Amino acid sequence: MAAHTLKKSIWSLGRIHCHIYRVNVRNPLNRATYATALSTNHSSQNKGFPDRGNRGPFNRRSRREAGDPRTDRMPVDQDWTTVYPTATPFRQGSVPLPVRMGFPVKKGVPPEKKGNLELIKIPNFLHLTPLAIKKHCEALKPFCTEWPSALDTGAKCDEHFPVKVESKDYVSAGTSLRNPSARIVHLRLKLSCLNLDDHARKKMVKLVGERYCKDTDILAITTDSCPVRKQNYDYAMYLLTVLYHESWKMEAWESEKTVADMEEYSWEDSPSQKNIMSTLVRMQVAGEGEGEAVREELLGRPEVQEYRDSVTRLKNEGESESSMHQYRDAVKKLLNL
Amino acid sequence: RCLSGLSKNACQSEQHLGQYYTVPPSHFHTVFPHGLPPRYQQQVKSFNEGCVMVRQPALELISHLKRADYSKPTLRYLLYGVKGSGKTMSLCHAVHYCSKQGWLVLHIPDAHLWVKNCKELLPSSYHASRFDQPIQASNWLRNFRTTNEHFLSKIKLRQRYVWTKRESTEEGRPLGELVDMGVSRVKSSSDVVGAVLKELRLQAGGTEGGFRLAVAVDGVNGLWGRTTLKKEDKSPVAPEELTLVHNLRKMINNDWCGGAVIATLSQTGSLYAPSSAYLPQELLGEEGFDSMDPFIPVPVSLYSEKEFESCYLYYLDRHWLQHPHSQTEEGKKELIFLSNRNPSVLERLCAFL
Numbered sequence: 149m150a151a152h153t154l155k156k157s158i159w160s161l162g163r164i165h166c167h168i169y170r171v172n173v174r175n176p177l178n179r180a181t182y183a184t185a186l187s188t189n190h191s192s193q194n195k196g197f198p199d200r201g202n203r204g205p206f207n208r209r210s211r212r213e214a215g216d217p218r219t220d221r222m223p224v225d226q227d228w229t230t231v232y233p234t235a236t237p238f239r240q241g242s243v244p245l246p247v248r249m250g251f252p253v254k255k256g257v258p259p260e261k262k263g264n265l266e267l268i269k270i271p272n273f274l275h276l277t278p279l280a281i282k283k284h285c286e287a288l289k290p291f292c293t294e295w296p297s298a299l300d301t302g303a304k305c306d307e308h309f310p311v312k313v314e315s316k317d318y319v320s321a322g323t324s325l326r327n328p329s330a331r332i333v334h335l336r337l338k339l340s341c342l343n344l345d346d347h348a349r350k351k352m353v354k355l356v357g358e359r360y361c362k363d364t365d366i367l368a369i370t371t372d373s374c375p376v377r378k379q380n381y382d383y384a385m386y387l388l389t390v391l392y393h394e395s396w397k398m399e400a401w402e403s404e405k406t407v408a409d410m411e412e413y414s415w416e417d418s419p420s421q422k423n424i425m426s427t428l429v430r431m432q433v434a435g436e437g438e439g440e441a442v443r444e445e446l447l448g449r450p451e452v453q454e455y456r457d458s459v460t461r462l463k464n465e466g467e468s469e470s471s472m473h474q475y476r477d478a479v480k481k482l483l484n485l
Numbered sequence: 486r487c488l489s490g491l492s493k494n495a496c497q498s499e500q501h502l503g504q505y506y507t508v509p510p511s512h513f514h515t516v517f518p519h520g521l522p523p524r525y526q527q528q529v530k531s532f533n534e535g536c537v538m539v540r541q542p543a544l545e546l547i548s549h550l551k552r553a554d555y556s557k558p559t560l561r562y563l564l565y566g567v568k569g570s571g572k573t574m575s576l577c578h579a580v581h582y583c584s585k586q587g588w589l590v591l592h593i594p595d596a597h598l599w600v601k602n603c604k605e606l607l608p609s610s611y612h613a614s615r616f617d618q619p620i621q622a623s624n625w626l627r628n629f630r631t632t633n634e635h636f637l638s639k640i641k642l643r644q645r646y647v648w649t650k651r652e653s654t655e656e657g658r659p660l661g662e663l664v665d666m667g668v669s670r671v672k673s674s675s676d677v678v679g680a681v682l683k684e685l686r687l688q689a690g691g692t693e694g695g696f697r698l699a700v701a702v703d704g705v706n707g708l709w710g711r712t713t714l715k716k717e718d719k720s721p722v723a724p725e726e727l728t729l730v731h732n733l734r735k736m737i738n739n740d741w742c743g744g745a746v747i748a749t750l751s752q753t754g755s756l757y758a759p760s761s762a763y764l765p766q767e768l769l770g771e772e773g774f775d776s777m778d779p780f781i782p783v784p785v786s787l788y789s790e791k792e793f794e795s796c797y798l799y800y801l802d803r804h805w806l807q808h809p810h811s812q813t814e815e816g817k818k819e820l821i822f823l824s825n826r827n828p829s830v831l832e833r834l835c836a837f838l
Contacts, residue, residue, distance in 0.1 A: 419775040427739060427779065431557045455779070467764040472782055479779045483560060 217241035229283060232275040238267045243274065310341040313384075315377055332372040333380040335388065338365050342392060350411060351402075352395040413463035415456045424455060424482070431483075454478040502544065503795040505536040508581060516584045518628040519594045520703070522573050524832060532803050538795060540571060542785045543578040549781070550583070550745055555697060558739040561777055563705070564749040566785035567763045569829030572749040575785055576701055579747055583699040588744070589636050589685065591700045591736070593625070597707035597754035599729050603714055606722070611676050615728045616714075622674035622729060626667045629681075636696065637661030640688060646680050648673050660684065679732040686736060689743035698744030700736050704755065705748035708734055709773035711757055737776065748777075788826040796828070800835050808838040 218231075218241050231242050240261040248258040249266045261267055299305050314334040318327035339360070344352060352367075353360050360367050369387055371380040407418075415421055428446050446452055458475040465471060508516075513535060521529075529535040546562055553560055564572040584590050599621050609615040630637065640660040647653040648670070654663055660681065667677030689698035702708075708730055714722040724730045737746055750768045752758055758768055765782055766774050788796060797817060800806050810816045824831040 420778045423739075423775070423778050427558050430740075459778070462766060467766045469784070472764065472784065476782050479781050482779065483557075483781075484554075 219244040227279075228274075228277055229280045233280075235271075235275050238270075238272050238274075240264065240267070306338065306341070311335065311337045311388075313381065315381075328375075331375060331377050331380055332370065333377060333384055335369040335371070335384040336366055337388075339367055340365055344392075344395065347398065348395040352391060353411070355391055355395060413460055415460050420459050421456075424452070428452075428482075451478070451482045455482050501539045502541060503538065503789075503791045505538050505795065505799055508535040508537060510534065512581070512584075515632060515634070516581055516590070517577060517592075518631045519625075520573075520577050520580060520592050520701075524829070525574065528832070532805075536799065537574065537578055537581075538792065538799075539578075540575060540785075540792060542566075542571075542783050543575040545783055546575065546579045546747065547582050550579070553745065555743050558742050559744055559746055561737065561739060561746040561748065561780040563765060563777065563780045563782050564747070564785050565763060565765050565768075565782060567787070567827070568752055568760075569827050570785045570787050571828045572751070572785045573703055574828075575783075576703060576747060576749050580699065580701050583697075583701075584632070586697075588697040588699045589633055589689070591629070591682075591685065591698065592632065593700075593702045593733065594628075595704045595707075595751070595754055596702055596730075596733070597704045597751070597756070599727065600707050600710070600712040600714065600724055601754075601756060606714060606716075607672070609675065609728050610673065611679075612728070615726050615731065616716075616722060617672075617675035617728050619671045619674050622678045623668055623671045626664055626674060626678060626681075630661070630664050630668065637664060640684065640696075642684055643687060644684075648676070675728040679728060682732050682736050686741045689741060696743075700744065700746045702733070702737070702746070702748045704751035704753075705737070705777075706750050706755055706758070706768040706770070706773060708737075709770050709776065710755060713756055734776065788828055788831070793821065793826050793831075796831065806835055806838050811835075811838045 222231075222244050238261075240263070243261070245261075247261045247267065249261070249264060250259045252258050259266075299308065312335070314336070315332060316330060318330050320327065339349065339352065342352075356367060356369075359369055369384050371384045371387070374380045374383060425443060425446065429442065455478040458471070458478040462471050462475055513529065525535075542564060546564075549560070549562065564575055566572050580590055580592055599618060603618050603621065605619060607617040607619060609617045638659045638661050641657050642654065642660065642663065643656060645653060645656050646663070648666075652666075652670075654666065663677060663681060663684075667674045667681070670677075685698055689696060708724055710724065712722050712724055712727070714727075716722055725734075737748070739746075750763070750765060752760060752762055752768060755768065762768055765777075769777060797806075797820070801812065806812060808816070811820065820831065820834060824834055
């Protein structure tokens with residue numbers, strides 16, 4: 149570093165004379181006259197001059213050499229929240245992990261993290277370690293109220309408060325306090341807590357479409373069309389009311405519902421039932437007799453019930469080896485094999 | 486391994502599982518003019534004999550066929566399984582059994598061939614909106630004639646068929662005449678096929694001179710899917726609009742008695758079906774399933790340990806595996822790993838060795 153400081157002093161001295169300085173430097177003879185302590189310096193300076201990489205003869209970049217990356221000096225039990233207190237882009241010198249990302253060149257590996265634009269582009273969650281989140285929570289606790297002790301299970305919450313409204317508040321330091329994302333309102337409720345009969349439930353599911361999840365039986369309405377949160381909340385409640393009342397109404401054209409519109413397969417009046425009935429009648433399984441009585445008797449038989457269950461299962465749940473086996477056994481029993 | 490004495494399929498039973506039986510060469514041309522998978526045909530040519538492995542699905546089929554009551558409506562059997570697991574071979578095994586027992590065999594080698602790649606589509610003379618496929622129909626009639634020579638003279642027609650203003654076939658003529666006419670008059674061959682099927686349907690299981698009818702269809706899911714054929718105005722042709730398909734669908738219905746329908750699903754030739762689909766409902770579709778219902782699904786699985794052993798020993802015996810490493814234990818393990826005991830994959834692998 150001695151040469152370094154020496155160089156600095158020379159620069160500070162010779163600003164006006166730098167031109168002369170450079171001319172002198174180019175002269176090899178003159179170079180020899182300088183002290184040896186400087187000669188190493190000059191060789192490094194010479195590198196800068198001919199290629200003009202730093203723009204112009206007067207470039208005054210006081211370039212310090214890059215130090216060691218912070219990763220070298222990180223103890224294992226450090227406090228990570230100080231390294232990444234907020235959401236920042238990836239800094240390869242601050243992350244002590246040998247991460248690789250990118251498309252590998254032929255017969256190579258993904259490029260390393262140093263100078264890797266891919267790693268910088270993607271969002272990272274390095275600022276969200278459990279410890280960091282705990283610290284956030286501790287900081288937010290003074291602003292919160294106690295959770296009611298009577299509502300300790302999810303079931304009790306659902307029972308007393310079936311409709312759940314969620315919205316987010318945003319805090320940031322900037323020119324404006326407002327954040328447009330704060331107007332979004334999510335409304336969630338389970339359809340089982342509404343008083344709907346069979347037709348109303350099917351109609352409701354058809355009306356809401358994607359907003360209903362069949363596995364969890366939750367209807368989730370998200371409103372963000374109005375500029376203010378209160379307006380969005382009112383709109384969501386209005387939607388819920390309208391959906392409920394509309395699904396109870398029966399329109400005239402609903403009676404034209406076809407088989408293709410049905411949500412699930414029902415065996416009655418299906419081609420499968422007709423086929424099996426006609427087959428059994430022709431096989432004269434029920435003895436001589438015709439008409440409704442024979443059909444009723446056939447339908448009541450356990451084999452026919454089994455067959456009906458297996459076909460319904462095949463159609464509703466889709467196919468698998470086990471459902472195929474069940475169907476096979478049912479058919480064999482039915483046709484007396 | 487190769488029990489040539491077992492040409493009488495009647496004595497095949499559970500003990501013979503995994504063993505090979507030889508089909509006498511004379512049968513190959515009569516029973517299977519068009520039924521066998523192409524790679525198997527090449528294998529037959531190389532080995533100079535045709536050996537078929539006795540496997541569980543085929544045995545199950547044959548046992549059902551033995552015990553079924555033929556005065557009741559026809560039973561339909563559907564062979565399904567992953568690609569290359571041996572469905573067509575099991576079908577051919579069952580067909581061979583049927584022809585040995587003296588049944589009349591109606592073997593359609595691949596229903597997909599009738600719904601794609603047709604050069605000539607003629608509008609049908611019999612029904613205005615349908616289309617005829619003369620080439621496919623006449624090919625099939627020719628093969629049908631080879632398979633069932635001895636039946637053709639015995640069966641008499643019950644109805645008069647009029648083909649054109651000058652030609653007609655009278656009641657009481659033998660079926661052979663009808664078939665010959667179909668082969669020679671290519672234009673009306675599709676209608677001849679329809680007539681043949683109708684006659685057979687009416688007469689199978691009849692009390693006088695009754696015979697049993699086996700309808701074997703490979704790739705039956707082609708009958709209910711889409712076709713790649715187009716009409717002249719470039720609109721797609723639905724399968725119902727093809728005479729051959731229409732008549733075949735009538736055969737597959739179980740409103741006749743005195744026989745059996747054995748079908749296989751095939752993804753290999755099928756149109757617009759994903760390559761991982763092998764279960765019946767996926768390949769047949771809603772319409773197909775409803776038409777085939779109720780049917781008996783027969784799953785065809787990959788080779789079991791015993792069957793794989795048997796196949797491997799057969800290839801060794803025939804000197805098909807030339808590579809010295811393939812004859813060691815390690816080589817066998819490699820084969821198991823590479824082919825996952827899939828019959829067709831194993832056959833292709835061994836072809837290289």
